[in-house]
Amino acid sequence: MTPILQTEKLSHVYSAGTPFEHRALVDVDLCAYPGEYLGIIGHTGSGKSTLIQHLNGLLKPTSGRVLVEGKDIWASKEATRQARFRVGLVFQYPEYQLFEETVYKDISFGPKNMGLDEAEIDRRVRESAAFVGLPDSVLEQSPFELSGGQKRRVAIAGVIAMEPAVLILDEPTAGLDPVGVEQILSNIHDYHTAKNATIIVVSHSMEEMARTAHRLVVINDGRIPFDGAPREVFAHGEELESMGLGVPRMTRVFHRLKALGAGVDPSVYTVAQAKEAILAALKAKGTSSDEGGAV
Amino acid sequence: MALKDITLGQYFPGKTLLHRLDPRTKILLLVFYIVALFMAKNALGYGLLALTLVGAVLVSRVGFKAVLRGMKPVFFIVVFTAVLNLLYTPGQGEPLIAFWVIKIYWEGIRTAFFMVLRIMLLISCTFLLTYTTSPILLTDALEDLLGLLKKLRLPVHELAMMMSIALRFIPTLIEETDKIMSAQKARGADFETGNLLHRAQALIPLLVPLFISAFRRADELAVAMECRCYHGGEGRTRMRQLKYAGRDYIALLLGLALCVAVWCSNLLGVF
Structure with missing residues (x-):
């Protein structure tokens, strides 16, 4: 099977040439296949956030390439723009990016930027709101009146509405109560099965990863020491603990x-x-x- | 250029002589330097000041690259000043270049050159202060130096506190801006192309969340400060007391000497 998303010898250096120079990624080779549910685990500062921001062209690699559906996303300006729509990225605490007057308008921000027509935007907004379990009555409310968990679901719907082939979520369940965690995980699962989309979730909850992911990629100091089925990765219990992770x-x-x-x-x-x-x-x-x- | 690379007010930790000087000394030295800079009238004076700055940069070990990078945001102002001075300085005798409405005199070139030098030195020395002094020390020093104004019932402590909080939150807000910008870009927002109106509209998805989070942070900070019984500067003691050392007196004397030297060089009238 050909990978839908791939990095080749991806390296990134922050603040090159200053006393704060930091190599965040070193020759990372990563593949994601269509329909896969991939988990990325690593402790704070391991380079996982830097990695996912490369996958949709928010950061430009210092060296190496990022391929989406076989095409280099930095080949042209248009290619970068398309990559942002093909690869949806939900940041950590995405509820802080809400800005519109109504939930409906906020979710439609992404599809509008894609240049879709009104009818298509309307379909996508309603469909993605349904994916994350938001009732129609919420759509006309201000996003700032909602609860924390609901805000986060609005933000996730805003990315899902672009119908990306690959959906990346950075710590989607951080700071939620157990009920909220379950809701978000099942929303993601629904999108995964309904659209046969590739899901990449970044987390450091081993329990959550063990339950949901097909394959786990461990990232430590900007490198990938382990990559495989959860059973294989968790067999390296001691090494994982020495990286500040657990099993x-x-x-x-x-x-x-x-x-x-x-x-x-x-x-x-x-x-x-x-x-x-x-x-x-x-x-x-x-x-x-x-x-x-x-x- | 990522927002993270902005060097405004950034502190480069170090242990050089310039880092160890009392922050009050450094502020006073900056004042001396700026006074001297505005007194300088000829090449000798400017030469002395430029040499002093080069020496200070070498001692501080922050590197000329960092100092030059601070110049980036004012590049336009520097060019603008140079062009204006070049064109609008009247001179005696024949213009060197006369073309259409443009007349450039020898005096114009001289003024433009010195003006550019003055702005660059002014900015470099200010940057050198913030590069070698942590923001907390800087505000402590300001509060101390402005202590006299307290007698005039000026809320010096409150002003210093506001300044240190503002300085403290610059990197946080820059990081926040970067994050929200990335998040909106991930949803296809475009901050770089289009006409002025379009670009101003594109800022709404950035500014609204930024303001909301700034207010939230302010609220949280206020609560945290009240929880620790903050009630203004009255009777407040410090963990780190500022104390002048021998090197501070020497540095201040040298600063004064620089002012005098520049004043004397004006009398010599070289070039």
Whole structure:
């Protein structure tokens, strides 16, 4: 399968030539495939925010290339502009970017910039509002009257309304209560399945990542040390912890159980998998103790 | 150029002699320097002042590049001043160039050159102060130096506090602007093309969120200050006391000496 989004030897240096010079990205090769749900994890200052701002042409690489659907996004001004519409980026705390008088107008900002006609804009605004579960009555309200969670959903709808093929979200659940977190995650999931869009989520919640992502990319000091299925990545528990990251609580519990001599598979990372693993272990134990009893 | 690269009032941490001088000394030296700059009338005076600045930059180790970068925003003013002086300075004798309505005299070239030099030195020395002094020390020093005005019932402490808060929030607001700008660009906003009206309209999605967040920050700061019982300068003590050292007296004497030297060089009338 050809990747929809790809970086080749991407490097970025901040404030080159001053005492504050900082190499944020070093020769990063990253691929995202159509329909994939990709997780990027890394601690604060690891370069993950710098990386995602390259993916839709907000930052220009110091060296290396970014390809969207096989085309270099810095080839021409128009290519950069198109890349911004093909790759939607939702920043951290996106609710602080709302500015319009009504929710409807704010969501339509993106589609309007794309130069779509009124009918198409209207369709997209209503559809994306529905994706994030905003009722029609909210559309005519001022975005500043809404609750924090609702504001964030308006902001996400504003990006979804551009119907990007790749949707990138930077810490979309930061600072929300558990109900808000679930809502946002299911909104993203709905968009993912309905449009078969590629989703890239940046987070440092291992639990959330373990539950949602198909593939995980770990970023540390501007490089990618691990890239693979969650099960493979979480197998590197110690290395992850030395990078200031962790593994999901379930994985840690099962590693300890294994160390204590329990016959469980330590590569689990969700509660559902944990249940399976414990049942399997009990079953195995049950048969062996039954045999013991028989002797 | 990213907004982050703006050097306005940026502090380059260091431990050089210029960094260690008392901030009050540095402000006074800046005043001396500016006075001397406006007294200078000939090449000798300007030469002395330029040499002093070069020496100070070398001592501070911030590098000439950083000082020159500070000049960028005023480039237009410098060029404008130079052109005006060049064209509108009347001179005696024949004009060097006479073309249509343009008449350039020898005096014009001289005034333009010195004017440009004066602006550049003025800006460089101010930048050198902010490059080598942290904003907090700077406002502490200002509050101390303006202490006399307190007797005239001027709210010096409040002014200094406002200034330090303003300085403190410049980088934060720049960062915020950068962030909101990126977020709106990600939604296809275009800040760079179009006519003046179009560009002014394009600023609305940037300014509205920026103002809202500035008010929110101000509110939060006020609450945080009240939580720590801030009630103005009355009876307030400091962790860091400013104290003049021997080097400060020497530096001030040298500053005075520079003023005198420039004044004397005027009398010599070289060039």
